[in-house]
Amino acid sequence: MAPLKTLLLVVVVLLPVANACQPPRTLHVPVFHRDALFPPPPSAKRGSLLRQRLAADAARYASLVDATGRLHSPVFSGIPFESGEYFALVGVGTPSTKAMLVIDTGSDLVWLQCSPCRHCYAQKGQVFDPRRSSTYRRVPCSSPQCRALRFPGCDSGGSGGGCRYMVAYGDGSSSTGDLATDKLAFANYTYINNVTLGCGRDNEGLFDSAAGLLGVGRGKISISTQVAPAYGNVFEYCLGDRTSRSTHSSYLVFGRTPELTSTAFTALLSNPRRPSLYYVDMAGFSVGGERVTGFSNASLALDPATGRGGVVVDSGTAISRFARDAYAALRDAFDARAHAAGMRKLAGEYSVFDACYDLRGRPAASAPPIVLHFAGGADMALPPENYFLPMDGGRRRASSYRCLGFEAADDGLSVIGNVQQQGFRVVFDVEKERIGFAPNGCTS
Structure with missing residues (x-):
């Protein structure tokens, strides 16, 4: 990461035949x-x-x-x-x-x-x-x-x-x-x-x-x-x-499995300059039920001419990173909601995180809800444990400290990491050129 990834018969006309022993459906x-x-x-x-x-x-x-x-x-x-x-x-x-x-x-x-x-x-x-x-x-x-x-x-x-x-x-x-x-x-x-x-x-x-x-x-x-x-x-x-x-x-x-009715699909994009990566068209965020504003939509867009920018879904990157202006708008919207809920923001930064809070006895589940929006109306509503992460800085009452678990990306590429994907069934459907997210997918 800068700062959470395709054997049988002909693999692309280039590759030799591979055989499966009585292959099941999946x-x-x-x-x-x-x-x-x-x-x-x-x-x-x-x-x-x-x-x-x-x-x-x-x-x-x-x-x-x-x-x-x-x-x-x-x-x-x-x-x-x-x-x-x-x-x-x-x-x-x-x-x-x-x-x-x-x-x-x-x-x-x-x-x-x-x-x-x-x-x-x-x-x-x-x-x-x-x-x-x-x-x-x-x-x-x-x-x-x-x-x-x-x-x-x-x-x-x-x-x-x-x-x-x-x-x-x-x-x-x-x-x-x-x-x-x-x-x-x-x-x-x-x-x-x-x-x-x-x-x-x-x-x-x-x-x-x-x-x-x-x-x-x-x-x-x-x-x-x-x-x-x-x-x-x-x-x-x-x-x-x-x-x-x-x-x-x-x-x-x-292989293709029965599709969950809760799966939200969005288009899978391709980048000829980075052909191995899975790109999605991300439309923005909501915090506390309100759409986040104050950043350019181009910040999250893939430029097909240069191959720069865009948002990829990555299993190896842990923490999601978004273009700096998009991240700042998300952080500020979250901070305003957290302040209204009585969460005290800690001075300074904790490691890479610059939005950490003392919940003062409030449950982490009371964190302002965050939703990731994708093209085509697909939404990914994150549970609090996927973005409001527990910290331990060696301080008193550290168990009550939580940080907003995102980072700013200064290199053009935004990434949805595996901490934010946690618990979702993520479907990489190259055949139909789409990616799907289904909550509570590990128990389905």
């Missing part, structure tokens, strides 16, 4: 928040953890807005629990090795650390060893999959050798290794053969704990594109309560 993937898998130590203070996570979140946002358009993958802190990403549980190879992969709507390549490794960071669980997988195959340098990479490379044998990949991130983190195919196993004993993936031999930087990345962007080699011939070019997820230790409330599903 492909279900268990999903877990980082803290549910790797809970912070009991001695960890909420305030310090929050500051660490926000620092990592800033690095993620920075990678999304990089002007080169190359950095569409997440960057995570080097210490566990410093960011708010979600993991998908996937089996890799034959026999299967379980891998916890970060779900990333902002990148395409599926990759994981591989043994033997010239340089690997510390991950939780077993590192995948391709030598023990009977279904692992290197991808030739002359293959369509290799040509689909942004920065393809070749072994010393030239075009007749194996293909190599390289991905780099905004803070200098990177992964380099062999491009290959192998079998991925999902829930209910469903598996898919010949999935194109990266086998990372040199992985440096701040990816701690995860085995790798599950890229579900819109590109040619993302997992969502690879499974599209069998399941359709549509997937959805629900990201459960980040503060819960439950491992059963989140999910990721490829």
Whole structure:
């Protein structure tokens, strides 16, 4: 982030055939928040953890807005629990090795650390060893999959050798290794053969704990594109309560599921300069039932000529960021309502947040309601826990402190992060060119 991401038959005419074993109508993937898998130590203070996570979140946002358009993958802190990403549980190879992969709507390549490794960071669980997988195959340098990479490379044998990949991130983190195919196993004993993936031999930087990345962007080699011939070019997820230790409330599903009547759909926009990202046409905000004014609508709009601006829905970014004038108008409208409700605003800033309050015994649910508005009349009414976030600054009565959980974006790109998506079923329907939001989606 600068400052919360598509295998069978023909993947785009470029990619080879992948096969599913008696594929069901949908492909279900268990999903877990980082803290549910790797809970912070009991001695960890909420305030310090929050500051660490926000620092990592800033690095993620920075990678999304990089002007080169190359950095569409997440960057995570080097210490566990410093960011708010979600993991998908996937089996890799034959026999299967379980891998916890970060779900990333902002990148395409599926990759994981591989043994033997010239340089690997510390991950939780077993590192995948391709030598023990009977279904692992290197991808030739002359293959369509290799040509689909942004920065393809070749072994010393030239075009007749194996293909190599390289991905780099905004803070200098990177992964380099062999491009290959192998079998991925999902829930209910469903598996898919010949999935194109990266086998990372040199992985440096701040990816701690995860085995790798599950890229579900819109590109040619993302997992969502690879499974599209069998399941359709549509997937959805629900990201459960980040503060819960439950491992059963989140999910990721490829394929079309029964549509909830509460789903609000808005048009999915495309940016030729940033083709992996999921853009939406955001029309503004309401606070306390009144539309927020005082900012230019162009602040949230995508400029198709330059590729700048716009609003993306991102699973790897935690905190939502909006163009500075839009954020300021939202903050000021919220502040006026909070003041009228008797909430005392704290002096100064808390980390990146500049609107924090002492509730003085009032419940957090009394926060002024916020609604995000999208083109076509789609609304996303946020529950208070998705935007009025608890803080702990080491002060007395810190348990009563809450901050407005948004930030200003100075780099043009606005992002709807996973904290604000929490609890919603989010449908990425590329086939029908739309994105949908359904409240209380994790229990549906």
